[in-house]
Amino acid sequence: MQASVDPSSASSAELPAEEREREVHSDAAYAKLLARLSHQSVVKRFEAYADVPWDDPAYALDPEDPRFELPEFEPLGATSWYRALPAATRARLGAHLFVSFMKIGAQFENALQRGLLEYALELENGAPEFRYAYHELIEEAHHSLMFQEFVNRSGLAAPGLPWRMRVGARRIVRLARRFPELFFFFVLGGEDPIDYVQRTALRDQQLRHPLLRRISQIHVTEEARHLSFARAYLQRNVPRLPARKRLHLRIAVPLLLARMAGLMLQAPPSVVRTYAIPRAVLDEAYRRNPRQRQRAAESLRKLRDLCVELGLAPPPFDRLWKRLGIWA
Ligand SMILES: [Fe+2]
Ligand SMILES: [Fe+2]
Numbered sequence: 001m002q003a004s005v006d007p008s009s010a011s012s013a014e015l016p017a018e019e020r021e022r023e024v025h026s027d028a029a030y031a032k033l034l035a036r037l038s039h040q041s042v043v044k045r046f047e048a049y050a051d052v053p054w055d056d057p058a059y060a061l062d063p064e065d066p067r068f069e070l071p072e073f074e075p076l077g078a079t080s081w082y083r084a085l086p087a088a089t090r091a092r093l094g095a096h097l098f099v100s101f102m103k104i105g106a107q108f109e110n111a112l113q114r115g116l117l118e119y120a121l122e123l124e125n126g127a128p129e130f131r132y133a134y135h136e137l138i139e140e141a142h143h144s145l146m147f148q149e150f151v152n153r154s155g156l157a158a159p160g161l162p163w164r165m166r167v168g169a170r171r172i173v174r175l176a177r178r179f180p181e182l183f184f185f186f187v188l189g190g191e192d193p194i195d196y197v198q199r200t201a202l203r204d205q206q207l208r209h210p211l212l213r214r215i216s217q218i219h220v221t222e223e224a225r226h227l228s229f230a231r232a233y234l235q236r237n238v239p240r241l242p243a244r245k246r247l248h249l250r251i252a253v254p255l256l257l258a259r260m261a262g263l264m265l266q267a268p269p270s271v272v273r274t275y276a277i278p279r280a281v282l283d284e285a286y287r288r289n290p291r292q293r294q295r296a297a298e299s300l301r302k303l304r305d306l307c308v309e310l311g312l313a314p315p316p317f318d319r320l321w322k323r324l325g326i327w328a
Pocket of ligand 1 (some may be wrong): 110139140143219223
């Protein structure tokens with residue numbers, strides 16, 4: 001189905017804080033929120049092979065297309081090392097970064113979909129989350145199809161997550177049944193930073209290639225619902241957890257978020273190796289770049305505010321956030 005995409009309206013699934021508060025604390029209002037999100041999934045949805053004009057020549061994917069070149073305000077794009085590369089290599093490296101993030105995105109969504117199935121399996125008849133969870137996993141399946149198609153058409157190598165993290169993803173899947181609150185923090189940890197990056201890129205017109213822009217617009221629009229649900233779920237359920245599980249969240253959540261933001265905001269090792277990016281350049285772009293720290297903290301701002309609101313980052317636990325460089 002073809003629906004118009006307006007990334008600026010994507011946040012319409014989100015509500016003012018007060019209204020959200022009322023929504024999540026009464027059963028009827030919570031069910032109404034989920035029914036509304038589910039309805040949105042019927043009337044404003046996208047299909048990977050119907051809503052992206054893959055074979056339109058204007059959308060053809062050539063990794064050396066100058067429109068893939070990193071802009072100067074991108075951390076790696078700002079380095080003199082990058083600016084001194086030949087034009088075709090600058091474009092190819094930029095395309096390679098997008099391809100790598102899409103591969104990692106598809107692998108993250110794979111764990112997310114499996115987790116949603118685990119979560120749905122345990123729900124009682126009549127639970128409003130059941131329908132919502134299935135809509136979300138169908139949407140994630142279409143996102144993964146778009147991402148993988150983009151990777152395949154680029155012809156660039158993208159190994160995705162290292163083996164250790166792919167094995168770790170299995171543990172996350174099991175969490176959906178045993179400790180769904182931590183699972184939904186994992187979901188937000190993957191979705192919120194990438195949502196921030198895509199929204200900023202769309203707003204600042206950084207995505208000059210139409211294929212990239214179309215995929216990002218579709219993703220941002222549907223992710224707004226996923227973010228709304230995960231936040232409402234956590235606002236409703238975290239306060240009901242026993243002290244032991246809340247302590248677990250206070251430690252595990254910042255560690256998880258720092259790791260996930262790092263994955264989505266820096267060049268992955270495979271790209272570093274392919275282009276032999278010197279260590280000093282990586283330091284300049286990422287590790288010793290105050291703007292990059294600010295970017296990581298900003299991409300997690302909404303999540304950090306949620307943790308503060310839920311009492312998951314009181315002193316001395318805020319020190320862990322600061323140490324990880326993800327506090328404002
Ligand atoms: Fe997605
Ligand atoms: Fe999502």
